[in-house]
Amino acid sequence: QDVAFTFNLLKKYPSLDSSGIWSKVSGLQSVEASGTNKVIFKFSKPNVPQFFYIAMQPIVPEHIWKDIKDPATYTNPNPVGTGAFLFKSYNPSNGDEVVVKNPDYWMKGRPYINELVIKSMLTNQSAFLELLKGNAQWGEFYAPDPQQTWVAKDPEYNKIWWPAEGANALFFNTQVYPFNNATFRKAISIAINKRDLEEKAYFGAGGYNVNPTGIIPSQQKEWLDPTLTALASSLNTYNPQEAQKMLESIGFVKNSAGQLVG
Numbered sequence: 001q002d003v004a005f006t007f008n009l010l011k012k013y014p015s016l017d018s019s020g021i022w023s024k025v026s027g028l029q030s031v032e033a034s035g036t037n038k039v040i041f042k043f044s045k046p047n048v049p050q051f052f053y054i055a056m057q058p059i060v061p062e063h064i065w066k067d068i069k070d071p072a073t074y075t076n077p078n079p080v081g082t083g084a085f086l087f088k089s090y091n092p093s094n095g096d097e098v099v100v101k102n103p104d105y106w107m108k109g110r111p112y113i114n115e116l117v118i119k120s121m122l123t124n125q126s127a128f129l130e131l132l133k134g135n136a137q138w139g140e141f142y143a144p145d146p147q148q149t150w151v152a153k154d155p156e157y158n159k160i161w162w163p164a165e166g167a168n169a170l171f172f173n174t175q176v177y178p179f180n181n182a183t184f185r186k187a188i189s190i191a192i193n194k195r196d197l198e199e200k201a202y203f204g205a206g207g208y209n210v211n212p213t214g215i216i217p218s219q220q221k222e223w224l225d226p227t228l229t230a231l232a233s234s235l236n237t238y239n240p241q242e243a244q245k246m247l248e249s250i251g252f253v254k255n256s257a258g259q260l261v262g
Helices: 002-012 052-057 124-133 182-190 195-200 217-223 228-236 242-247
Strands: 030-034 038-043 084-089 096-101 115-118
Touching: 002 038, 030 124, 182 228, 182 242
Parallel strands: none
Antiparallel strands: 030 038, 084 096, 096 115
């Protein structure tokens, strides 16, 4: 009930809907509670990317928010949450925040840690220095060549974890020419040396198993149509000569300056 209430509150007060869940292009038509543990979202058209924003939406309790006259300007003094930690203190002078274990956390026996001190760092370099000095035990940030600059310093204790949780992608506006031409898009794909990009940006630590569908490696077996495997592999290669041929086949040629024009 609270979940359905929250999403319908966003619909009623569009200024709260910062992710555009109810925007004209989303296709969302209704959100209704079903029984005690289900919420039904009805769409006028498929919209898989919208799930990200739906899943990220904080839920508010109906019994509190239903009587608030203007939710858009309401400052909630006692927010209700389901996270593993509770706020304890914040030091504005150095940006340190302290959180403690939530005794009512919904996963029994978790979290394992009683207290966390979360440091606010100005740069990736300063955060990395805190780790190297032993002043911090964990960080989430960009570190150049982590195998050499971090792991090699103390292999027994210095570890990295690189979960594949997303992808870097080149998006085209397929509503306009020439991006609406599939041959053009395929040519651009094989004209980009993706392995070289991965080596230069992530020093080989990120792994190399890109897929033009955008499906991350650990989910390809379950979600990728096996009849598309060969096509996906061909579009993953680096072949600028073939790309030039494909572009020529749809009328693109190089001028005297060597620029590709259509």
